[in-house]
Amino acid sequence: MRKLTTADAEPIYEEEYWLKCQYHELPSGFDWAVFDYAVNLVYVEP
Numbered sequence: 001m002r003k004l005t006t007a008d009a010e011p012i013y014e015e016e017y018w019l020k021c022q023y024h025e026l027p028s029g030f031d032w033a034v035f036d037y038a039v040n041l042v043y044v045e046p
Helices: 006-021 030-040
Strands: none
Touching (some): 006 030
């Protein structure tokens, strides 16, 4: 993880979060708040 660059991380976040969850459909400002919550949410599979 220490060698992960911003250029390497951006496509991951875009594909795994932004596009899958269609944040671009949300109102400006709210989209980033929900995106931040989703990225930082700890999910444990049952």
